[in-house]
Amino acid sequence: MSGTLLEEPPVETHPEPSPAGQQMDLSLLEDRVPDQWKSSRRLTACVVVLGVIYFYFCLKPLWHTDLWGHLSYGKMIATSHTLPTTEPLMPLAKGVPMVDSAWLSQVLGYFTITALGYAGVQGFAALCITAASALLLHRALVRTRSLFFAMTAMVVFLWLDWAPLVVVRPQLTGLVCFLVLLHRTTSRHPRASDWLLIPLLHTLWANLHGSFFIGVCWLGAMAFGRAIDLIRRTGTLRSLTHDLTLRRQFLWFELAAVAALVNPYGIGLYGEVLSFGQNSNLASLTEWQVLDVRSLHGTVFIATLVLLVWLYRITPRRVASWEVLTLIGLSVGSLWSARFMVWWAPVAALLLVTHARASIQRWFPWQADLAPSPRTGKWSLVSVGMVWIFFAYSSLGMRVMHHREPAAERALSSFTPIAAVKYLHEHPPQGQVFNTYEWGDYLQWAGPEGVQVFVNSHAHLVPRDVWLHYMQVIEEADGWADILDRYGVNAILLDHLNRNSLIKRLKDDVKWKIAYDDQQAIVFVRRKPI
Amino acid sequence: MSIRTIPTAAIWGIQLFVIGAFAASYALATPAEQKILLYEVTGRSAAETVTVPRDKPLMIEPLYDDPEVVSDEELAQVLAQIVPRFPKKQLKPNYVEHALRTWWLKAKFSDPTVMSGEDMKDYLVDHGRYLASWGDEVEPLLQERSAGVAIRWGKETCASVHHDHWLACLTEAGMSLEEPVFTPSRRNWTANDVLQESIRDFRLDEVETEWSALAFGLWIAPQKSWRNRSGRELSFDLMVDRLIRGDKKLGVCAGTHRVYSLMALVRLDDEYRILSTEGRQAAWNHLEKVRDLIAVSQFPDGHWPSNWPDGAEAVTKPVDDELFKKVIATGHHLEWLAIAPTELHPPRDRILKAARWVIKTTVAQTPTDIGQRYTFFSHVGNALSLWRKKHPADFWMKWEAEHPGWLDTPADATAVLNQ
Numbered sequence: 001m002s003g004t005l006l007e008e009p010p011v012e013t014h015p016e017p018s019p020a021g022q023q024m025d026l027s028l029l030e031d032r033v034p035d036q037w038k039s040s041r042r043l044t045a046c047v048v049v050l051g052v053i054y055f056y057f058c059l060k061p062l063w064h065t066d067l068w069g070h071l072s073y074g075k076m077i078a079t080s081h082t083l084p085t086t087e088p089l090m091p092l093a094k095g096v097p098m099v100d101s102a103w104l105s106q107v108l109g110y111f112t113i114t115a116l117g118y119a120g121v122q123g124f125a126a127l128c129i130t131a132a133s134a135l136l137l138h139r140a141l142v143r144t145r146s147l148f149f150a151m152t153a154m155v156v157f158l159w160l161d162w163a164p165l166v167v168v169r170p171q172l173t174g175l176v177c178f179l180v181l182l183h184r185t186t187s188r189h190p191r192a193s194d195w196l197l198i199p200l201l202h203t204l205w206a207n208l209h210g211s212f213f214i215g216v217c218w219l220g221a222m223a224f225g226r227a228i229d230l231i232r233r234t235g236t237l238r239s240l241t242h243d244l245t246l247r248r249q250f251l252w253f254e255l256a257a258v259a260a261l262v263n264p265y266g267i268g269l270y271g272e273v274l275s276f277g278q279n280s281n282l283a284s285l286t287e288w289q290v291l292d293v294r295s296l297h298g299t300v301f302i303a304t305l306v307l308l309v310w311l312y313r314i315t316p317r318r319v320a321s322w323e324v325l326t327l328i329g330l331s332v333g334s335l336w337s338a339r340f341m342v343w344w345a346p347v348a349a350l351l352l353v354t355h356a357r358a359s360i361q362r363w364f365p366w367q368a369d370l371a372p373s374p375r376t377g378k379w380s381l382v383s384v385g386m387v388w389i390f391f392a393y394s395s396l397g398m399r400v401m402h403h404r405e406p407a408a409e410r411a412l413s414s415f416t417p418i419a420a421v422k423y424l425h426e427h428p429p430q431g432q433v434f435n436t437y438e439w440g441d442y443l444q445w446a447g448p449e450g451v452q453v454f455v456n457s458h459a460h461l462v463p464r465d466v467w468l469h470y471m472q473v474i475e476e477a478d479g480w481a482d483i484l485d486r487y488g489v490n491a492i493l494l495d496h497l498n499r500n501s502l503i504k505r506l507k508d509d510v511k512w513k514i515a516y517d518d519q520q521a522i523v524f525v526r527r528k529p530i
Numbered sequence: 531m532s533i534r535t536i537p538t539a540a541i542w543g544i545q546l547f548v549i550g551a552f553a554a555s556y557a558l559a560t561p562a563e564q565k566i567l568l569y570e571v572t573g574r575s576a577a578e579t580v581t582v583p584r585d586k587p588l589m590i591e592p593l594y595d596d597p598e599v600v601s602d603e604e605l606a607q608v609l610a611q612i613v614p615r616f617p618k619k620q621l622k623p624n625y626v627e628h629a630l631r632t633w634w635l636k637a638k639f640s641d642p643t644v645m646s647g648e649d650m651k652d653y654l655v656d657h658g659r660y661l662a663s664w665g666d667e668v669e670p671l672l673q674e675r676s677a678g679v680a681i682r683w684g685k686e687t688c689a690s691v692h693h694d695h696w697l698a699c700l701t702e703a704g705m706s707l708e709e710p711v712f713t714p715s716r717r718n719w720t721a722n723d724v725l726q727e728s729i730r731d732f733r734l735d736e737v738e739t740e741w742s743a744l745a746f747g748l749w750i751a752p753q754k755s756w757r758n759r760s761g762r763e764l765s766f767d768l769m770v771d772r773l774i775r776g777d778k779k780l781g782v783c784a785g786t787h788r789v790y791s792l793m794a795l796v797r798l799d800d801e802y803r804i805l806s807t808e809g810r811q812a813a814w815n816h817l818e819k820v821r822d823l824i825a826v827s828q829f830p831d832g833h834w835p836s837n838w839p840d841g842a843e844a845v846t847k848p849v850d851d852e853l854f855k856k857v858i859a860t861g862h863h864l865e866w867l868a869i870a871p872t873e874l875h876p877p878r879d880r881i882l883k884a885a886r887w888v889i890k891t892t893v894a895q896t897p898t899d900i901g902q903r904y905t906f907f908s909h910v911g912n913a914l915s916l917w918r919k920k921h922p923a924d925f926w927m928k929w930e931a932e933h934p935g936w937l938d939t940p941a942d943a944t945a946v947l948n949q
Contacts, residue, residue, distance in 0.1 A: 086763055092735070094771070095763040097566055247536045251544055258551040267555040271567035432775075463762065465735035485777040486737075530777050 033377025040373035042147055046137060047383045049151065050130050051390035053158070057126035058394035062118060063167040064416040066457040067109075069441030070102060070170055071121075074110030077103055083264050087461045089444055091432070091452045092487070096461050099265050099272035101210035105170030116399050118411035121168060123396025128172040129165055133158065135179040136346050139186055143350070144357035153353040160304065160345035163297060164287075171342060174209030177201055179346060181215050185222055186350065190248065198252050199259035206260035206269060213273045214343050216260060219253035221329060225322025232321075277337065279460040281467040291338045301341060304348055305331060308355075315355035316362045323351055420493060420521035421446045427515065429491030430529050434473065434484060439493060439521075454489070476502055481509065488530040491515070493523050566761045580729050580756050582722060585708060587701045587748040590797050592868050595919035599885045605914050606929045606936070607893045609922055611900050612911040614645045621663045623671055624691040626650045627699035628908040632915075634703045637923035640930050647923065651705065654696060655721070656712045664688050671696075672713045678727025679711055679719050692782060697728050698741035701748050725749055730759040734772050740787040743769040747795050752802035766795055767809035774816040778823070778839035783906075784855065785839065786862030789820050793866045793874075817874050824863055825876035832887030834859040853891070854903045860888045861910035868916035885914065 031038070069089075076088055083103055087093035100106070112120040133154050140153035164171065180201055184194050198219070205212035226246045230239045240246060263269050282288035292298045308327065312319060326347055333340035391397040395411070398404040405411075408418055417439050424433075428448035435443055440456030447453075455462050455470050462470070469487070473480045480502075484492070492512070494503055496519065506512045506524050516523035559567065565578060600608070614629035614637075616622075630650040637647035645653070653659045660671050668688040673680045681697065683690040690696040700709075700721065709721040725745070732742050747766065750756070755765035773788045773795075781788040796813050799805040805813065827844040828834055833856040837844045851859075864884055867875055875881060892910050900907055915922045929936070 091771075094768055095734070095765070097761045097763065244534070244536060247541060251536065251541065254544060254548045258548050261551055261555045265563070266559055267552060268559055268563045268567055271569075275569075463733070463735050464760075465733055469735070482780070486775070486780050488776040 031377045033380055035375075037380050038375040038377050039380045039383050040375045041379050042373040044379045044383045044386065045147065046134075046141075047386050049154070050134050050137070051386050053133050054126045054130040055390045055394050057129050057165070058119075058122050058396055060122065060125075060166060061411060061413040062121055062416075063169075064413045064442055065167065065438050066441055067121070067168045068445035069456045069458050070106045071109050071113055072441065072444045073100060073103070074106030074108070078107050078110050087458075089453075090440075090456060090458075090462065092454065092466045093461050093463060096463060098461060099268055101206075101265075101269055101272055102170035102208065103264065104204075104207040105173045105209055108173075109170070116396065117405045118408070119395040119399035119404075119406055122406075122411065123394060123399070125168040125172055126394070126396070128176050129158075131176050132172075132179040132346070135176075135183040136350060139183045140350055140353050143186070143354050146357055149353040149357045152356075153349040156304070156349035156352060157346045160300060160348065161342055164339070164342045170209045171211060174205060174211035174214075175342060175346075177205040177208065178211065178214060178218075178343060181218060182346060182350065185219065185249075185252075194252070195255075199255045202256040202259040203262045206263045210269070210273045210276065211343070212260050213270070216253065216257050217329070218326060219249065219256050221325045222322040223249035223253050225320060225325045228321040228325075276460060280464060281459040281462055284467070284471060285459060287339050288337050291335050291341070293335075297338065297341070301334060301344075304352065308348060308352055311352065311355040311359060314359050317355055317358040327351065415495070415497070415520070416442055417493065417495070417521040418446075419518055420516055420523055423516040423523060424448060424451070424491070424493065429525065431490040432488050433491045433493060434487070434489040435493040436474065436495060436499065437470065439495070443493065454487070474499070474502065476505060481511075485530070490526045490529045491523060492525075493521060495521055562757065562761075565757070569759075569761055578757055579726055580750050580753060582707055582725065582749050583753075584749070585706055586704060587707075587745075588751060588798065588802075589702075589704070589748075590794050590869050592916035592919045593871065594868065594917055596917050599882060599917040600889060600914040602918075602925075602929070604889050604893075605918055605920075605925060606933070608889055608914055609911050609926050609929075611892055611895060612904065612908050613639060613641070613926075614650060615641070615643060615897075616645060619663060620688070621653065622687050623654065623660075623689065623696065624687075625904050626653050627690060627695055628905040630654070630703045631699035632908045632912045632922055633926075634921060634923045635705065638927060647703065651700065651703065651709075654700060655705075655709060657714050658712060670714050672711060674713045674716060674719075675727060678723040678730070679713055680727050680731060681724065692741055693736060693738050694728055694732070694741040694745055697724055698745040698748075701745045707749070729756055732758050732764065734762070734764060734768055738782055739769065739772050740782060740791045743773060743791045744794050747791075747798045747804065751798050751804045754804050765809075766799075766804040767806050770795060770805060770809045770813045774812060778820065779837055783858045783862050783909075784836040786859060786866070789817065790862065790866040790869075792817060793870050797869055814874075817870070821874050821876055825880060828876075828880050828883065832860070832883030832885075833857075833891075834863055834884065838863070854906055857888065857891060857903070857910065858906045860884050861906060861913050864888065865909055865913035865916065868913055885917070889914065 072089055073084070077083060077100070083100055084098050087096045087098045109121060109124070112124050116123070136157055137150050137154045141147060141150035144150060144153075158165065161175075181198070184190070184197060202212055202215055205215055223246060226243070226249055227240055230243055230246060231237065233239070260269070261267060265272070276282075277288075291301060293302050312324075327344075330340060330344035330347055334344045392401065395406050398406075408416075412418060415438075421439075421443055424443070425446065425448050429451070432452045432454065433443070434454045437455045437457050437459060440453040441458075443451060444453050444456055455467065459467060469483045471477075473483050483489075492506065494506075496503065503522055507514070511526055511528070512524040513527055514522060515525040556564065556567075562578065612629070612632065614626070614633060616625055616629070626645070629645070630647060633647055633650070635647040635651055637650075639646060653663070654671070657670050657672050668686075669682055671682050671689065673682050681690050681694075683693050683695065685691070705721055707720065707722045707725070710717065711719040711721060711724060713719055728742065729746065729750075732739075732746075743766075746756075746769075751766075754767075755763055757763055770792065773792045777785075778788075779785045792813050795805065796810065796817070799810055799813075823841045824834055824838055826842040827838040827840065829845060829848075835844050835849060836851050836855040836859050837849050838859055840847070864881070867881060888910050892907055895903075895907065911922055915925060918925070
């Protein structure tokens with residue numbers, strides 16, 4: 001700063017005041033924005049698009065399923081200052097070992113909703129999606145040198161991942177971590193800071209969400225892919241020992257694996273991640289089932305896959321083995337369990353536009369490089385202004401600046417049983433409640449203190465027998481009514497949309513009476529409580 | 531800035547660091563976490579082997595010697611009905627289990643056609659004996675597993691009928707933990723291998739938990755908690771929660787076995803503190819509710835109906851119970867009341883009336899009737915013996931010695947029936 005004071009003050013030229021009625025010559029204005037703060041029109045365009053994404057996702061209502069369970073776990077951790085070793089919220093799951101792989105996301109989520117309400121959670125999720133989109137956009141832009149293709153990559157990613165992105169859950173933080181990793185590992189110019197960034201990222205990731213293992217596998221696949229490339233290129237194993245890239249990728253893989261051990265469960269987290277998918281209860285949940293290729297989601301997946309295969313056949317770019325390995329791995333994963341599409345989508349989108357751009361460039365070789373986009377202070381100002389506008393008008397901005405909380409009816413998905421749970425809050429049920437698993441989390445979060453939910457959407461924590469009994473009731477299989485008696489269920493919360501048949505049977509059953517009913521939900525209570 | 535070289539020494543250093551980090555992380559994990567990790571990665575059981583602090587199981591001593599409930603003669607008459615006189619072919623394990631639980635290992639009878647306690651035990655622990663009775667067309671009762679022995683149970687007559695019933699009955703009969711168990715291909719198992727397998731196998735939410743609760747309590751108290759195969763942490767508190775869960779009439783024998791096991795856990799808690807304060811209170815409250823229900827659900831003739839949990843409504847709106855259902859409810863209630871403190875008793879006249887009815891009913895049965903419903907009547911014999919603070923085997927052997935040829939005297943039976 002002192003140096004600045006000693007400098008000669010710049011000579012300022014004051015243009016003559018223009019006579020009334022004459023326009024000012026703006027070209028005479030000097031752009032005094034420091035060079036490093038100047039930005040291009042292209043960047044402003046990206047900011048606007050990302051702003052729209054952020055704004056849009058800020059408006060998306062919070063989903064009615066596991067978000068509320070995660071917030072409940074977050075609340076429990078934040079208030080007790082301990083991590084649960086066994087499931088703490090579902091009475092029927094007492095003693096079931098719990099490795100809370102998303103504890104940090106849950107705590108962050110709880111603090112967010114405590115401080116900023118629904119808008120805070122909406123904003124947090126929107127920021128995660130925007131950050132993931134921005135990282136992909138940037139990487140695609142650098143790889144394709146085309147704003148159009150970069151935008152295409154982002155749109156493909158958002159399109160493919162639409163369904164999972166709508167559901168706010170800790171996975172979103174994992175997705176951001178994955179995009180950071182994807183961004184750094186697909187860069188042609190690794191930085192020294194990556195040696196720090198990648199292990200730290202995995203430490204953070206392992207505490208945010210169990211998907212950190214995808215990151216470790218990703219790094220392993222990249223190293224393995226590099227080894228394959230080297231052997232193919234040189235025909236000898238000796239090349240493996242001296243290749244800097246291979247060494248780097250392999251060490252990143254190892255350091256990431258070790259860094260992920262820095263979590264409250266240590267190596268136990270690996271066990272949890274490896275066994276999670278084997279939980280039999282998950283087989284009942286659509287999102288964990290084999291991808292239905294006849295569904296829209298599945299058709300889009302297959303179409304993208306076919307397009308990728310075709311592009312790989314025609315692309316003039318050299319195909320790195322890591323691309324094939326990760327695509328095959330994540331594709332098989334997605335077919336095996338639809339939830340894997342979350343990770344497959346950004347990779348597929350990036351590689352799709354990379355090879356599409358290269359193929360098109362071969363056929364239409366004009367505009368091989370990105371046309372230069374001059375950097376000026378004006379665009380910086382516009383960019384900052386746009387960021388401010390998007391933030392200020394978003395629900396999060398409204399909450400931060402004006403303390404204006406969106407109404408629950410707008411902030412929560414239309415399938416959230418707000419009124420029914422309010423009723424239960426005012427008329428706390430005695431003993432065990434039977435509820436659909438979709439609503440268990442919200443009931444736990446917004447229902448009366450200590451409400452005994454039957455199941456919540458953390459299905460892997462529900463004992464197998466309890467889960468089978470739950471399915472028996474929901475599917476009205478033989479003996480379903482006995483199950484309600486055996487568990488001493490005294491209240492039942494159901495939705496009209498999917499459980500009409502069960503509702504009809506309960507209406508016909510003299511043991512039950514309707515305590516609450518609206519167009520969305522119904523509450524039955526037992527005439528003679530057990 | 532990028533790194534241009536990575537020295538080989540650095541690579542080796544990192545390899546050591548990685549191995550050390552994983553090893554340290556594994557070492558720092560608790561044994562339970564290590565077990566769970568191994569289970570999750572390899573599928574090997576996460577259950578810890580529970581150290582059983584005794585060679586012989588605990589016994590829950592009866593509290594009363596009340597000849598007003600049942601006299602010696604009446605007891606002898608009832609026990610005479612349930613001596614284990616079973617056919618050798620296709621011998622139902624369920625019958626043997628019930629008989630052994632009632633008569634214990636030490637039972638010996640003057641009639642050579644009656645199985646002694648040792649005979650019954652041998653039948654249950656030796657596959658060869660079972661094979662001799664059922665042939666090789668049925669699956670073995672004793673099922674070998676990698677780390678222990680499981681008991682085949684289910685609706686088939688050649689199987690044990692309830693989960694862990696085999697274990698609970700042999701436990702109540704006083705089996706040693708080191709009792710050899712001979713499976714089809716191995717002769718080096720012991721009862722402990724059955725117990726440990728049962729502990730690993732146990733699932734809290736399976737349909738029947740009554741016998742597991744009882745057997746575990748009698749063996750592993752004062753240990754309060756353990757882990758099953760899937761790593762779930764189970765405890766006697768959870769057992770209590772499970773036993774009191776749901777409609778009271780659901781459960782084996784009109785829900786009465788749940789009450790008996792609950793009472794047994796409370797008695798064990800008196801001495802071994804296996805329950806938390808809340809767990810004990812929950813069990814006690816439940817037993818008080820049962821007491822109140824049976825106080826008002828008894829019929830004038832003294833029997834309790836199968837819908838006893840309906841309370842007074844059970845009498846005003848009676849269900850059409852078959853006789854054996856009345857015997858089940860009445861006999862089983864008398865059984866748990868015999869080990870219950872007086873605070874948990876219904877008015878004394880209810881107990882006396884119930885005893886009158888069940889004695890009369892039991893004595894009136896023909897051998898064929900008893901043969902068809904042996905299991906239910908065995909509970910009557912056990913219950914009445916408990917009310918005299920006597921063990922059936924001790925009482926019977928003494929009675930036989932003191933009253934030679936008594937069984938052939940029909941007058942005694944008639945006297946009971948006429949009371």
